[in-house]
Amino acid sequence: MVSTVQNTDVKQKDADRALVVAVTTRAVFDAAAGDVYGMGVAFPLLQSLQKVNERLLEKNPAESLLFDVVLIATDSQQQSSRIISSTSHYGLEVGRFCFSSREDLVETLVVNNVQLFLSTDRDEALQVSQKGVLSALLGRQEAPSESLRVMLCGDAIVRPDCDPVPASRGAAQSFSARLGEMRGRFGVSGSPLSIVLVTSSGGSKSCGVALQTLRSRGLSVDEAYCLAGAPRGPILSLLRPHFLLGDGVIDLED
Amino acid sequence: MSEIKAKDSAPTGDAGEEKDAAKAHFDNLKTNKPRPPKPQYAVTIAVSSRTLFNMVTERKIYEDQGLEEYVAYQRDHENEPLMPGPAFPFVKALMTVNARLRQLYPDSEELFDIVLMTNNHAQVGVRLINSINHYDLTIERFCMTGGESPTGYLEAYMTNLYLSKDSEKVSEAIEEGIAAATMFMAVKENELSDTQLRVAFDGDAVLFSDESEIIVKEGGLDTFFEHEKKFENTPLAQGPLKCFLEALGKLQRKFYAKNERLNCPIRTFLVTARSAASSGARVLKTLRSWGLEIDEALFLAGAPKGPLLQKIKPHIFFDDQMFHIEGARELGTISAHVPYGIGQKYNKGKLIESPAKKK
Numbered sequence: 001m002v003s004t005v006q007n008t009d010v011k012q013k014d015a016d017r018a019l020v021v022a023v024t025t026r027a028v029f030d031a032a033a034g035d036v037y038g039m040g041v042a043f044p045l046l047q048s049l050q051k052v053n054e055r056l057l058e059k060n061p062a063e064s065l066l067f068d069v070v071l072i073a074t075d076s077q078q079q080s081s082r083i084i085s086s087t088s089h090y091g092l093e094v095g096r097f098c099f100s101s102r103e104d105l106v107e108t109l110v111v112n113n114v115q116l117f118l119s120t121d122r123d124e125a126l127q128v129s130q131k132g133v134l135s136a137l138l139g140r141q142e143a144p145s146e147s148l149r150v151m152l153c154g155d156a157i158v159r160p161d162c163d164p165v166p167a168s169r170g171a172a173q174s175f176s177a178r179l180g181e182m183r184g185r186f187g188v189s190g191s192p193l194s195i196v197l198v199t200s201s202g203g204s205k206s207c208g209v210a211l212q213t214l215r216s217r218g219l220s221v222d223e224a225y226c227l228a229g230a231p232r233g234p235i236l237s238l239l240r241p242h243f244l245l246g247d248g249v250i251d252l253e254d
Numbered sequence: 255m256s257e258i259k260a261k262d263s264a265p266t267g268d269a270g271e272e273k274d275a276a277k278a279h280f281d282n283l284k285t286n287k288p289r290p291p292k293p294q295y296a297v298t299i300a301v302s303s304r305t306l307f308n309m310v311t312e313r314k315i316y317e318d319q320g321l322e323e324y325v326a327y328q329r330d331h332e333n334e335p336l337m338p339g340p341a342f343p344f345v346k347a348l349m350t351v352n353a354r355l356r357q358l359y360p361d362s363e364e365l366f367d368i369v370l371m372t373n374n375h376a377q378v379g380v381r382l383i384n385s386i387n388h389y390d391l392t393i394e395r396f397c398m399t400g401g402e403s404p405t406g407y408l409e410a411y412m413t414n415l416y417l418s419k420d421s422e423k424v425s426e427a428i429e430e431g432i433a434a435a436t437m438f439m440a441v442k443e444n445e446l447s448d449t450q451l452r453v454a455f456d457g458d459a460v461l462f463s464d465e466s467e468i469i470v471k472e473g474g475l476d477t478f479f480e481h482e483k484k485f486e487n488t489p490l491a492q493g494p495l496k497c498f499l500e501a502l503g504k505l506q507r508k509f510y511a512k513n514e515r516l517n518c519p520i521r522t523f524l525v526t527a528r529s530a531a532s533s534g535a536r537v538l539k540t541l542r543s544w545g546l547e548i549d550e551a552l553f554l555a556g557a558p559k560g561p562l563l564q565k566i567k568p569h570i571f572f573d574d575q576m577f578h579i580e581g582a583r584e585l586g587t588i589s590a591h592v593p594y595g596i597g598q599k600y601n602k603g604k605l606i607e608s609p610a611k612k613k
Contacts, residue, residue, distance in 0.1 A: 188375055189401060194400070197376065203394035203395075204383050204393055204394050204395070204396055205387060207383070207396070211377075211380055211383075212380060215377075221376045222375060222376055223375075223376055223399055224396070225397050226395055226397075227395060228394040228395045230293050230395060230411065235410050238410055
């Protein structure tokens with residue numbers, strides 16, 4: 001049984017133009033102490049998404065290419081009323097709430113035209129991406145960063161035959177293009193949205209190919225790190241992305 | 255010195271093996287360059303974009319017209335290779351040493367690893383990568399931070415030496431315990447060896463701490479000579495470039511182990527204003543106590559370093575005093591300033607003719 005509730009506190013986005021990002025309520029909210037849930041791991045992410053929207057609207061009050069955040073609850077332990085009231089309490093810019101079940105999750109995402117699904121549950125994210133919906137694990141930001149940091153793993157761009165989740169490749173490409181369009185609204189510096197490219201294997205030449213390929217798809221990368229086989233952990237812990245795309249579903253702590 | 259064998263990951267069954275084979279085939283198509291060494295075994299040299307390439311014109315555009323214009327300019331010219339910068343000959347020499355090491359130790363990962371470490375925007379990076387490819391430089395790793403200082407990443411890439419044109423970044427690195435220096439192009443170009451890497455170091459406040467320099471500045475030459483004689487058998491404390499000399503020594507010994515001492519493609523020089531008779535012994539004894547060798551120790555007793563360096567023709571010369579850097583540059587030596595120690599207070603911004611015939 002799936003029910004969708006619109007958030008009346010927030011102006012609804014243009015369904016055709018918005019970039020719909022779904023986040024699990026489990027990631028956004030922690031166990032309740034009182035009536036209101038505590039802030040979960042995804043809080044900094046939501047704040048960054050909000051900031052991007054604010055800046056986009058500053059530039060153009062009629063902007064329709066905005067992030068549209070959907071909260072998905074599959075956890076029957078979290079009460080729908082508390083979810084809605086907590087959202088209001090923190091002033092989160094959430095467009096709608098979907099109360100679903102684990103079995104109906106993918107269908108819920110598809111019906112809501114979700115372009116990116118974010119979770120803290122690796123199995124859940126993997127299952128979703130294998131059904132063709134772009135999915136990623138959330139990073140654990142220790143402090144809210146100034147901009148939304150999206151990390152792309154370039155290895156699958158250069159070697160599509162080695163893509164670990166080919167099912168969601170199409171979704172990944174179209175998301176990148178939309179993200180690129182959004183990034184293009186801002187200048188080189190001072191952008192509330194940063195695109196970070198990391199390649200793990202392959203040398204500088206192949207990272208250069210990834211840069212140019214992304215550019216040809218409309219996504220201009222801000223930062224690039226070519227590891228060429230060097231260990232990822234130290235770099236990832238410094239880069240602190242909000243989430244990582246294009247590498248199947250890997251744990252940012254790896 | 256043990257050799258470390260590169261290990262391939264184990265196949266994961268038929269599908270895994272097929273995938274690995276396809277991947278390997280693809281890799282071979284792309285390049286016949288060997289895999290870069292693992293950072294924990296390699297001697298990692300991080301170079302900035304402006305030390306690797308001459309970006310004077312571009313820098314001017316950035317300073318006069320701002321970041322957006324600068325990035326646009328770089329994009330418009332991204333298929334035009336940049337001209338070599340001050341670190342270019344040094345990087346080519348490192349590649350020469352690697353080629354010799356690979357001949358003698360085909361499976362070893364104890365090699366130089368050159369990393370491009372820049373705060374340039376990734377869109378500028380395309381031109382940098384194109385330029386690297388144009389000169390066929392073996393730079394497989396890079397870090398383009400899009401504005402943030404890259405010094406935070408030096409440790410993550412296990413950097414042994416960082417070269418930049420930005421003295422602030424260099425100072426930051428030194429404070430973090432990473433050997434670093436600010437590079438300066440030579441006024442004219444000496445012809446450098448293409449078969450041997452030649453590295454020259456100043457002594458005090460470069461290989462050694464600045465403790466003795468402090469004595470000179472505060473007490474004068476005579477006090478200095480007395481002190482050095484008295485403490486001749488007490489090793490000096492380490493300076494910021496000591497670990498780099500150590501790393502060079504480790505690689506040199508790999509050649510000695512294969513009977514290549516006479517033909518070793520790495521040669522190190524100490525070029526110090528100390529004099530052999532009065533203050534040189536302590537320096538040599540300190541090096542010995544550290545288990546380090548230096549191929550040639552040249553004591554100038556206060557004479558200018560420029561002419562001697564012109565004869566030595568190093569690919570890089572490290573000194574803590576701008577006075578010596580300028581002297582070296584004027585006579586064709588590519589120099590690298592180490593912003594460490596008391597020498598910075600005395601030489602800041604000015605080219606002072608040193609009154610004391612010491613340092």
